[in-house]
Amino acid sequence: xxxxxxxxxxxxxxxxxxxxxxxxxxxxxxxxxxxxxxxxxxxxxxxxxxxxxxxxxxxxxxxxxxxxxxxxxxxxxxxxxxxxxxxxxxxxxxxxxxxxxxxxxxxxxxxxxxxxxxxxxxxxxxxxxxxxxxxxxxxxxxxxxxxxxxxxxxxxxxxxxxxxxxxxxxxxxxxxxxxxxxxxxxxxxxxxxxxxxxxxxxxxxxxxxxxxxxxxxxxxxxxxxxxxxxxxxxxxxxxxxxxxxxxxxxxxxxxxxxxxxxxxxxxx
Amino acid sequence: xxxxxxxxxxxxxxxxxxxxxxxxxxxxxxxxxxxxxxxxxxxxxxxxxxxxxxxxxxxxxxxxxxxxxxxxxxxxxxxxx
Numbered sequence: 001x002x003x004x005x006x007x008x009x010x011x012x013x014x015x016x017x018x019x020x021x022x023x024x025x026x027x028x029x030x031x032x033x034x035x036x037x038x039x040x041x042x043x044x045x046x047x048x049x050x051x052x053x054x055x056x057x058x059x060x061x062x063x064x065x066x067x068x069x070x071x072x073x074x075x076x077x078x079x080x081x082x083x084x085x086x087x088x089x090x091x092x093x094x095x096x097x098x099x100x101x102x103x104x105x106x107x108x109x110x111x112x113x114x115x116x117x118x119x120x121x122x123x124x125x126x127x128x129x130x131x132x133x134x135x136x137x138x139x140x141x142x143x144x145x146x147x148x149x150x151x152x153x154x155x156x157x158x159x160x161x162x163x164x165x166x167x168x169x170x171x172x173x174x175x176x177x178x179x180x181x182x183x184x185x186x187x188x189x190x191x192x193x194x195x196x197x198x199x200x201x202x203x204x205x206x207x208x209x210x211x212x213x214x215x216x217x218x219x220x221x222x223x224x225x226x227x228x229x230x231x232x233x234x235x236x237x238x239x240x241x242x243x244x245x246x247x248x249x250x251x252x253x254x255x256x257x258x259x260x261x262x263x264x265x266x267x268x
Numbered sequence: 269x270x271x272x273x274x275x276x277x278x279x280x281x282x283x284x285x286x287x288x289x290x291x292x293x294x295x296x297x298x299x300x301x302x303x304x305x306x307x308x309x310x311x312x313x314x315x316x317x318x319x320x321x322x323x324x325x326x327x328x329x330x331x332x333x334x335x336x337x338x339x340x341x342x343x344x345x346x347x348x349x
């Protein structure tokens with residue numbers, strides 16, 4: 001565990017998983033999801049990173065500024081800052097391993113950020129996108145809606161997302177489940193209306209769906225079908241686990257780590 | 269059709285609540301709000317219903333009354349289909 005320069009005078013907390021045995025010719029940077037989804041997925045992400053390192057893939061995990069133990073306040077953060085921080089994490093991984101290519105792995109909104117960042121580089125080995133959200137604009141509205149859910153759970157009316165957005169645009173920080181959303185954060189998400197489905201990537205992409213149902217959700221099937229990656233079809237890997245990022249009784253998803261290791265190995 | 273929707277809703281509610289109800293159907297009439305659903309479960313449930321049925325709730329659809337029981341929720345879903 002260490003701190004590294006995340007830009008803007010902020011130090012970010014990083015965690016490096018060195019490869020065991022013969023190292024692969026690329027490492028992975030992990031991009032965590034937003035808010036409570038980060039906390040609830042932490043164990044699965046850490047275990048998966050360890051599993052990947054055991055099979056020769058170095059992994060760098062880090063906390064975005066204003067999140068976890070990194071410096072900065074969420075009230076000042078933006079998705080655009082986080083995209084830059086992914087680049088700094090990739091630079092650090094290259095310096096630690098001496099490997100010239102980098103892969104990107106992310107969960108939910110972290111997967112969208114990983115894909116957005118990866119699409120700007122020409123040294124990308126792969127992207128492993130774990131159940132990305134359709135796009136960051138709808139995601140931030142869905143996140144704000146949690147405040148409405150709190151009202152409903154308390155037995156009242158939900159209110160409206162439109163009203164919350166108006167308050168944010170007027171300069172207020174709207175707190176949702178303890179996470180303050182201010183203008184820069186809201187606008188940086190809301191401006192990203194294109195999700196991975198609209199992407200054309202020059203490197204292999206794997207999409208992961210987590211469900212115990214017989215088939216993956218239809219919208220993820222459609223997303224996989226519409227992504228263009230190195231002119232190759234994008235595999236949709238179905239992991240037979242319940243979603244673990246939004247349910248506080250789920251702290252493990254053993255099939256996730258095994259599926260990730262198999263996915264990365266398939267590119268060796 | 270109405271019955272089919274209700275059973276799908278019942279299954280999604282069970283999954284969203286989890287714990288002892290993960291594989292157990294929620295009985296008709298059982299109160300969800302103030303009993304089984306906290307705010308995180310309400311949000312998971314909203315997202316799960318939207319993804320499963322392929323529509324988006326409007327803000328005005330979302331109220332404690334609509335989320336009161338499996339039946340009231342099924343009625344809301346049927347109106348959205």
